[in-house]
Amino acid sequence: MTIIEAIVIAVVEGITEFLPISSTGHMIITEALLGVNMDEFTKAFTVNIQFGAILSVVVLYWRRFLQSWTFYQKLLVAFMPAAVIGLLGSDLIDQLFESVMVVAITMLLGGILLLFVDKWFKKEKENQKVTYRNALKIGFWQCIAMIPGVSRSAASIIGGMQQKLSRTNAAEFSFFLAVPTMAAASGYKLLKLILHPDGISMMKDNLTTLLIGNIVAFIVAMIAIKTFITFLQKHGFKVFGWYRIVVGLILITLLLMGVDLKVV
Structure with a gap:
């Protein structure tokens, strides 16, 4: 992997980590298009640069991380x-990381789901706090x-909305939950490497x-988080749903036509 390839992948990660469109899926697609060799370092890099992205959450919401121990206990439970x-x-x-077809199918199905999320959970409670059960x-x-x-x-935000949280509260808890989740995933993958x-x-x-990958992902993710919260409050998930459907259909079509998008 070259420095330029790493920067491109990190930009994709920073933009997509907190959007409901799958950062891992987009990085796998990007690596396939760039022809990046999927060796042990690349697999570790794909997970580890997500650590750079989640640091942006700590920086942007640092006051929330200075709350009571209850905040951390709920994150631990989740x-x-x-x-x-x-x-x-x-x-x-x-093994699933190596399949573009898996990404294509899940992008399509996830997109269809996002078209209906706002309608299913429109009776949300704007100020409900996250409980241990939630x-x-x-x-x-x-x-x-x-x-x-x-x-x-998307999975954690929808989970929050299914628990009657508002879109904003569900999104913010999803951001907070990313910190221990991706820190653990990054550390585990780095240890395996x-x-x-x-x-x-x-x-x-x-x-x-x-x-460099982590630094780029951190900077881009800071911008993406602020933009996403504002957009989500105004427009909901439908745009992201249509985006996923289009990307999924394009990928499936290319794969069925025999275009080699396999991550090697």
Whole structure:
């Protein structure tokens, strides 16, 4: 992976991490289009630069992270389902990362779902706070996003709205939940890379690439978060739904025509 490829992928990550369109799916598509070799470092890079993006949440919402311990306890409760399922299903998730067809199908189905979300949950309570029970259920919703192409942001926001949270409250809790979830995923993937027979060598050769990727993802994500909250309040999810449908249909069409989009 070159520095330019890393920057492009990091920009895609920063834009898409907190939008309901799947950051992982978009990075897999981008890597396929760029022809990036899917070696152990690339797999680790794809997950690890999400850490740079989630740091933007801590910076933008730093006052919220200085609240009572109850705030962190609720995040821990919501994080536990992903921690357990992610650890047990790590190898299967890695295999799914290599399939553009999986991303294409989940992009399409997720897009269709987003067309109806606002109508299904229009009776939302604007000021309801997240309870421990809410947090646990949202945590299970988030686990659906372990399938590439299923947006973690969309899954957890929809989970929050299903628990009668407003779009804004659900989105903000999704941002907060990203911090422990993606920090754990990034750390675990980095540890697996280090323990790989050639891991230390790959880290030394690509440390600059990894640092630049995280910095770019951090900067772009800060802009994306502010833009997304404003857009979501005014317009809801339908635009993102149509976007996902179009991207999914294009990918499926290209794959059925024999265009090689396989991540190698």
